[in-house]
Amino acid sequence: MAVYTEVSEDEAGALLQALGLGELTSLRGIEGGIENTNYFATSTQGEWVLTLFERLTHAQLPFYLHLMKHLAQHGVPVPEPQAKAAGVRIKAGEDEILHTVCGKPAAVVNRLRGKSELAPGPTHCAAVGDMLARAHLAARGYERRQPNLRGLAWWNETVPVILPHLDESQAALIRAELAYQNHIAASSAYAALPRGAVHADLFRDNVMFEGTAEQPVLSGFFDFYFAGVDTWLFDLAVTLNDWAIDLPTGTTDAARTQALLNAYQAVRPLTDAERRLLPAMLRAGALRFWVSRLWDFHLPREASMLKAHDPTHFERVLRQRVAAPLLA
Ligand SMILES: Nc1ncnc2c1ncn2[C@@H]1O[C@H](COP(=O)(O)OP(=O)(O)OP(=O)(O)O)[C@@H](O)[C@H]1O
Numbered sequence: 001m002a003v004y005t006e007v008s009e010d011e012a013g014a015l016l017q018a019l020g021l022g023e024l025t026s027l028r029g030i031e032g033g034i035e036n037t038n039y040f041a042t043s044t045q046g047e048w049v050l051t052l053f054e055r056l057t058h059a060q061l062p063f064y065l066h067l068m069k070h071l072a073q074h075g076v077p078v079p080e081p082q083a084k085a086a087g088v089r090i091k092a093g094e095d096e097i098l099h100t101v102c103g104k105p106a107a108v109v110n111r112l113r114g115k116s117e118l119a120p121g122p123t124h125c126a127a128v129g130d131m132l133a134r135a136h137l138a139a140r141g142y143e144r145r146q147p148n149l150r151g152l153a154w155w156n157e158t159v160p161v162i163l164p165h166l167d168e169s170q171a172a173l174i175r176a177e178l179a180y181q182n183h184i185a186a187s188s189a190y191a192a193l194p195r196g197a198v199h200a201d202l203f204r205d206n207v208m209f210e211g212t213a214e215q216p217v218l219s220g221f222f223d224f225y226f227a228g229v230d231t232w233l234f235d236l237a238v239t240l241n242d243w244a245i246d247l248p249t250g251t252t253d254a255a256r257t258q259a260l261l262n263a264y265q266a267v268r269p270l271t272d273a274e275r276r277l278l279p280a281m282l283r284a285g286a287l288r289f290w291v292s293r294l295w296d297f298h299l300p301r302e303a304s305m306l307k308a309h310d311p312t313h314f315e316r317v318l319r320q321r322v323a324a325p326l327l328a
């Protein structure tokens, strides 16, 4: 279970009070998720998610939390970080939506309704494409800046650390791909890509649906803690690499790909430069998660990390993205 830090009912209750969210009536650790400690907290005023950040710092967090607040306030369905009530003292390092619990940075957001769809069809993918494009456009007015901390600089730093754990063919692939991505990032076509604050981790388990199997309604998306300023195309590629991939084999699903791309483009058509670089960004998206999964798998933190995701899945996705480039 992803509870690295135990929070008592007294501590959680005191925080809800300070946020003006009523009396705590129940507190339950959330299984699933591998980055942070998460609890469902019910109060007399609603249902909330309390997150204690295990790796991110007080300095890094305002970017994510204020992005969520910005999107929520611009009609994009994301959890809204709750602010301290008037008159509550804001300590050093905190702000009105960034709190401290058990010495760790913490946030409380509203709990989204619905559940994630782990076996999506084209209708789910269309809803995701539409929402992703709207989120990109809505984030244009967001002024805080923070790079994608799992971007190229991190891949360059991390690949040498994981190389000793790879076999020869994997090592050759990862070295070649890293060189290719450094080359792409230095190109003028890449510099021309539109960019902004992006989610950068929009996997199936980070989106909620209500409604029926035939008519699903996207009720929201969450887990913004890998967000950063990056190209919109990279975000779209990360999303396609999860929603439109057949998980057992790593191959592309044509119907889901088209549904997601068409719905995205109905809101925001891709530019020519984006169309040209889509195959390269799909490779970048696969490399990013292959590297992070290898890192989590071979260099786990000491605490109770239970379930590192399977790194070989993204090795398969990367090999397919190299062998069969997707044309938009
Ligand atoms: N705002 C929310 N509304 C409803 N459920 C939520 C919300 N935030 C988190 N959850 C639930 O908590 C679980 C864990 O959250 P999350 O995926 O953000 O974990 P994490 O450890 O922070 O990140 P990661 O998935 O990157 O490991 C989710 O799968 C979801 O069920």
Ligand SMILES: N[C@@H](CCO)C(=O)O
Residues within 6 Å of the ligand: 201, 203, 289, 292, 293, 309
């Ligand atoms: N989406 C990531 C986990 C971190 O959110 C993965 O599947 O590797």
